[in-house]
Amino acid sequence: MSFDHSGRVALITGAGSGIGRATALRLASEGAAVAVVDIRLDAAEETVAAIAAGGGTGVAFDADVRDRSEVESARDGAVNAFGHVDYLVNNAGLVRMSPLDELAEDEWDLVLDTNLKGTYLVTQALAPVIARAGRGAIVNLATIESEVVVASTGHPQVHYNASKGGVKMLTKALAVELAGRNIRVNAVEPGAIATSFIPGGDLRSPEAWESMKDRLLVPRVGEPEDVAAAISFLLSDDASYITGAMLPVDGGWLTR
Amino acid sequence: MRLEGKVAIVSGGGTGIGAAAARRFAREGAKVVVTGRRAEPLERVAAEIGGRAVAGDTADAHHLAEAVQVAREAFGGLDVVVANAGLGFGGAVADVDDERWERTLGVNVTGAFRLVRAALPSLLERGKGSIVLVSSTSGLVGGPEGAAYQTSKTAMIGLARSIAVDYGPKGIRANALCPGWVVTPMGDRSMEGLMVRLGVSLEEAYRLATRYIPLRRPATADEMAACCLFLASDESSMVTGTTLVADGGGLAVDVAELGWAEESP
Secondary structure, eight states, rough: OOSOOOOOOEEEEETTHHHHHHHHHHHTTTOOOOEEEEHHHHHHHHHHHHHHHHHHHHEEEEOOOOHHHHHHHHHHHHHHSSSSEEEEEEEOOOOOOGGGGGHHHHHHHHIIIIIIIIHHHHHHHHHHHHHTOOOOEEEEEEOOTTOOOOGGGOOOOOOHHHHHHHHHHHHHHHHHHGGGGTTEEEEEOOOOOOSSSSSTTTTTHHHHHHHHHTSSSSSSSSOOHHHHHHHHHHHHHGGGGGOEEEEESSSGGGGO | OOOTOOOOEEEETSSHHHHHHHHHHHHOOOOEEESSOHHHHHHHHHHTTTOOOSSSTOOOOOHHHHHHHHHHHSSSSEEEEEEEOOOOOOOOOOOOOHHHHHHIIIIIIIHHHHHHHHHHHHHHHTEEEEEEEOOOGGTTTTTTTTTHHHHHHHHHHHHHHHHHHHHGGGGGEEEEEESEEESSSSHHHHHHHHHHTTTTTTHHHHHHHTTTTTOSSSSHHHHHHHHHHHHHSSSGGOOOSHHHEEEEEGGGTTTHHHHHHHHOO
């Protein structure tokens, strides 16, 4: 255990897989009770089972972050289960790839509504609850693609870049507005992280490493646990003077 | 214990952020060598944490080599370097004489460069290491009458990036920490102008200087030490070549320096 989150309650969206799941497991191992929210209840329940297997506390909720009433139900469920909420991790997100000429309006809406509007909706639902706890912290999931267009993949994704650029500025604006309620708001910016999030392949494969090694300044691709560690730090009291900040967890991708 | 078995050098380790980092690192299991100009505070910190004190001028290459030597001989190697030693003189370009300019750049930039250069062979021997350069939000945004200081703190960010690119593939990470206002002896000195001009207490001067910052207060040295710890530890093993901004939200708003600027002559 690195950071002490005993007595704290975290609500994490998209916690049924990838970075959200790793964050849920990590915070639970550091003493937090976790409201595991995912659009798929079975995935959320699997994460809760893994938390329980490690001796931690979690409860599963299904919610689509695009849907205010589902978000509010999950929030109310978390408050009923744990009495309060101190931390929020806005992790739910998705990526789609389409060149501009073929990008359907529905797909634009899906990406923007999930990644950007979802972050707004969940934060709006949770901020008053976190404020009631006296103090708290929020971490949003931005990405290196909040800063640069990673064109080398050949996968055009104007909607994804726009949504994650939006998350960056939303993070800063929320940090300014919520400081008065003693809530810090920061974002992590993952780079190449080996999760099923990125279509088209296993980043741990030798072929993927071959194509990536010259872009990275560390000798491996990132794991969900690397991002979970940064999120745990930003939520913890060790980061009590950090708000409105972007923390790349990218193996130096943005350095050059 | 997040630095169990690690050896660290912290420059400017006698007071302020450096002393807080040395203490925190020791609590997390590290063996720490503190360096700085004045022997007395260094020795006090070293005695308290079971570390070693090496007094000398950060602009003096021999002193830095000695610090690395002490880390190797007393603790068997080196894993973490916190280049924290720094100083600041006020003044717009026209007000800064050569001596102050060179002293500022000499300690803040050349001192950090030489410390890292002296430490690199030992870090490379381990195959893994973390370097934390204590820069400032002054390295990222402008402010009134701090030409030499701002230049030096900006340069430290460039230095961190350069180290990250060149030595990352060899296992060395480098990041810059960018604090805003921190309550330290150096911060106290920065408040003197405000205190005299407005006839206010030190505490009130800090309050005025940070009143537009979202968190509405300066940082403590311990809070910055916690950031150094994150960057030094394996918790941040995918974090390199970046700046960790720890400023109470000051850079997220466009009025971060307003409180300070308003009170400046």
